[in-house]
Amino acid sequence: MDRIYAPWRIEWVERDADPIDGCPFCVLPDRENAREARVVARSDRNYVLLNNAPYNPGHAMVIPNAHVRDWTDLDAETMLDHARLKAATLAAARRAIDPDGFNTGLNLGGGAAGGSVEHLHTHVVPRWNGDTNFMPVVGDTKVIVEAVDRSYEHLHEGFAAGDGVVDAGDLESGEAVRLSFEAEPFGVE
Numbered sequence: 001m002d003r004i005y006a007p008w009r010i011e012w013v014e015r016d017a018d019p020i021d022g023c024p025f026c027v028l029p030d031r032e033n034a035r036e037a038r039v040v041a042r043s044d045r046n047y048v049l050l051n052n053a054p055y056n057p058g059h060a061m062v063i064p065n066a067h068v069r070d071w072t073d074l075d076a077e078t079m080l081d082h083a084r085l086k087a088a089t090l091a092a093a094r095r096a097i098d099p100d101g102f103n104t105g106l107n108l109g110g111g112a113a114g115g116s117v118e119h120l121h122t123h124v125v126p127r128w129n130g131d132t133n134f135m136p137v138v139g140d141t142k143v144i145v146e147a148v149d150r151s152y153e154h155l156h157e158g159f160a161a162g163d164g165v166v167d168a169g170d171l172e173s174g175e176a177v178r179l180s181f182e183a184e185p186f187g188v189e
């Protein structure tokens with residue numbers, strides 16, 4: 001059976017106990033417990049959020065701290081930091097969950113967005129040979145929540161073992177891994 005693979009359709013799914021007022025990608029990084037908010041890593045100008053309705057284990061999004069709608073609206077520093085955090089996310093996932101490949105991309109504007117969130121975000125979806133969409137396979141909210149929490153632990157370890165780590169962050173206390181790339185610009189050893 002052929003499946004249409006559309007990993008960008010589902011965005012954040014709110015949990016009833018913790019409603020979000022306003023733009024989720026502006027609100028979630030300010031939550032006190034980063035783990036509960038699914039914020040797994042932060043850099044100087046961007047952060048990494050795990051998708052709460054993943055298409056595959058480890059489905060993450062790289063998001064600028066600032067509420068920016070379009071790639072062309074990013075300033076140069078934020079764009080570079082975004083790209084470097086995306087590279088760190090790929091490296092963390094390879095280290096932690098060993099996928100065969102990735103789908104990664106942006107939805108910009110209107111129908112392409114597939115959701116109501118108008119805050120720029122780059123999807124990073126790990127893929128395994130022969131995988132199917134995670135959601136229809138699992139199809140149970142409790143199982144998905146537990147699976148996302150396990151992915152959080154794995155990626156947290158993956159980020160903490162990678163480059164640019166300023167603070168590895170205490171997983172038990174719900175802290176994200178803190179990264180900075182400003183001290184090591186491209187092309188300089």
Ligand SMILES: [Zn+2]
Binds near residue numbers: 024026066068
């Ligand atoms: Zn926002």
